[in-house]
Amino acid sequence: DTGVSQDPRHKITKRGQNVTFRCDPISEHNRLYWYRQTLGQGPEFLTYFQNEAQLEKSRLLSDRFSAERPKGSFSTLEIQRTEQGDSAMYLCASSRNKEHGYTFGSGTRLTVV
């Protein structure tokens, strides 16, 4: 159990560019979540996968955001045409089932300049 791994840890990008983040969950966890956290706020739910199926998306997830989990293992979150308002910490979490708490990764901090 090596924990939830996220890459990169930090990303600085210019407004309008596309960015992609990767999350590697704990290997036996079939549930994977993406959250966004801005400074001084709690994490906000973005989307949820069970195995490779994306089962729920928040209204926060605009059309510029897309997430995939192609083989039910790692996941990617892509943001197209980034805006300054996208600057935040993007957190990935995984769990074995509903009754077990999440394990969060350390996040990817995105800064859009």
Next chain:
Amino acid sequence: QQQVKQSPQSLIVQKGGISIINCAYENTAFDYFPWYQQFPGKGPALLIAIRPDVSEKKEGRFTISFNKSAKQFSLHIMDSQPGDSATYFCAASILSGGGADGLTFGKGTHLIIQP
């Protein structure tokens, strides 16, 4: 609409004292109430959680008190230590039923334990 309201926003407690953080929720369908601890540069880590069928849960120095009728729950940290200095988040979700269990978080409490 903020579904989970957390207070206070910041808290300073002397070493050895009791730290108390409060949360109130609105959605009566919530049936899982965890507390997370977050250190700078790290993701939140699960501290303790409670289901609404019990009024209190204790794990070491950490206790959750739950009041279903008032739709409130609180975290008590006994014998607070400088290492407990962190940001604490309450959260709520719906475990029963077939939907996802996305957590709704409070805004967090920045706790400082003074030596």
